[in-house]
Amino acid sequence: MAAEIPAVPTKLAEISHKFYIAIPPPELAQDTAIVSHLVQLINDVYTTAEAGIWDGNYLRTNSSEVTECITTGQLALASSSPSSPWSSPENIQGCLRITRHSATEGELAMLVTSPTTRGMGLGKQLMMFGEEHCRSWGAKKTKLDLLVPTSFKHELKSWVGPWYERLGYRIVGTADFGKAYPKIAESVITETEYRKFEKDL
Secondary structure, three states, X not given: OOOOOOOOOOOOOEEEOOEEEEOOOHHHHHOHHHHHHHHHHHHHHHHHHOOOOEOOXXXXXXXXXXXXXXXXXXXXXXXXXXXXXXXXHHHEEEEEEEEEOOOOXXXXXXXXXXXXXXXXXXXXXXXXXXXXXXXHOOOOEEEEEEEEEXXXXXXXXXXXXXXXXXXXXXXEEEEOHHHHOHHHHOOEOOOEEEEEEEEEO
16 A cells, blocks of 8 residues: 655645656655556666667666665656655656766666656656756756667667757767676677766756
8 A cells, every 4th residue: 555645845846747746755665565666667668668778687676776766865756646646656657866976966867757658748857857956956967878779770769869968968978888887787688889968057
């Protein structure tokens, strides 16, 4: 059963297009139904979005990571129920991980939206929320990464790179994915390029 945890209005909470976006209270991490829903949503979306890049055993996240992200205030959630956003797992339609990379830099990752919300601008809303959250602690820049296959044209990856650029991000270089994530790099089954993006806030 989902926890009855009320929304806590803050200057960073955003309500638009019927979605409520906020950093949920840490105690939401104790709600196993919410955590399980998020793990399933994230893994399902990534499995589809990154098909052809990973082997069949790779999963983007797990309950331990999601629990830690909520507990530490690193996971913004989008709910379809502004009045009671965390009352049911099914209310949660998307998420974005926001990490304080340094005193002046924030990092955005694990952007996910439910397939039922596609075309509604939720991804952009989550990105805007993440950037504003970074500004709130004084960040001057946000970063994000994109792993792109080079051995074939990946339809989604070919779209999302330019989408980031339309949001104001620019490619500042590439990195060695194997060195950055040696354990999970073993699950990559094709040649890739690990692109680094930045945006001045």
